[in-house]
Amino acid sequence: MPAAATELQAAERGRVLGLIGDHRANWSLQQEFYLDPAIFALERELWFPRQWVIVAHASEVPEKGRYIVRKLFDEEIIVVRFGDGENDIAAYYNVCTHRGSRICTKDGRGRLLVCPYHAWSFRLTGELQTKQDLPEGVDPETLGLHKVPTRAFGGLVLCGLDRANLPDIEPVAAGLTDRLREHGVDNARIVVRKSYPTMANWKLVLENFLECYHCRPAHPEYFRVNGHVKVTAMRDAGQAAVWQEEVDAWHSVIGDAEFNKGVWEPGDLDTMPFAMHRKPIGSGRKTLSDDGGPVSRLMGGRTDYDGGESGFRIGRLSFLSAPNDYLAMFQMIPRSVNETDVVITWLVDRDADVDVEAEKISWMWDVTTVQDKIITEDNAAGIASRAYRPGPYTPLESQTAFFIETYLSQMKALITGERAATASTEWEAPMQLFASPKAACPAPRH
């Protein structure tokens, strides 16, 4: 890099470190973190490459040769099933090694991946197949597709941008595969997928997703249906006691083994965070639907409804909600400094009736996410004003505050290269989320 560019980069990083230094703990971020393209560029360089994210459900590439074109942050990738094994799924940057053309423009199927420009073809395992036109001395082995780190487990396909920077995903696979199977994630099919492009910085989208303080004013349907809002949306001792009674009653019905299922790994820069927690939906509701009644076939080999909902967190940008008879898979995809795609995929058991009603299955999270898009875009619009100043997170926004503190300490560590202890080492699982205190125990470190 020329000296002038290096100086510019150092000055830029110094400016961001200054902003991090000025941050007031447990208050929202300064305006620049939500609006400044230079900070987004720094995240793209330093933070995004460290994140594993869900890019697909395994059923989207059901047999060898099937491939799909998906987004990974602001990159386009090809996800392909290259073999007959359950987890034989790979991903490649959608960039030809000849002169750089996109290779696949839509989902498809084939024995080879063929570039439309000059018809170079690549094996499903990425190697260049076309060799006859190469100039002498060029080794075809060096012209395989650019691999994207990929790991499939429990029905999910996860990718990350850069092998050198990604944390080990094996503890997550080890910690969650059985739990995902118990919820039928590996045996599911997609009913509907919707995208909610949100004109807001990705951190605002996450800040909103991680707290339920807004659930009372912003989500009348969600507030009506979910019992946990008695402790996650309000600070009211009476309501908390009512919720505790409901949790205790649920515990006595489902038994200790189910009740204590759960895992919490807060993660740090080198450890991928993941969690699963269970709680009752409440008020005798069987599933997360408008009237509480079933919407599809029971999943994961269940023989009866227990009225619980399991929540999965996989890394920092992917989530899964699992009531007894459907799944909602969430992908938060940062696109630019002020654009984030929220993609929700609803799945049911593979053997569920073909005419399951997508509207009933998607009702809860669709109505809620349409509302979230509006409030988050309003949040972004207000932050763009000259009048914006950081404001305090309340105790009901503790997970949001934790995310922000973690983000800042990680950005600082990545800029300076110094691995100070991150905020996450002091973080305990948010008790409101876990019906069972045992469920909040940290996952064993591997």
Ligand code: FES
């Ligand atoms: S750019 Fe792909 S074959 Fe030429």
Ligand SMILES: [Fe+2]
């Ligand atoms: Fe919300």
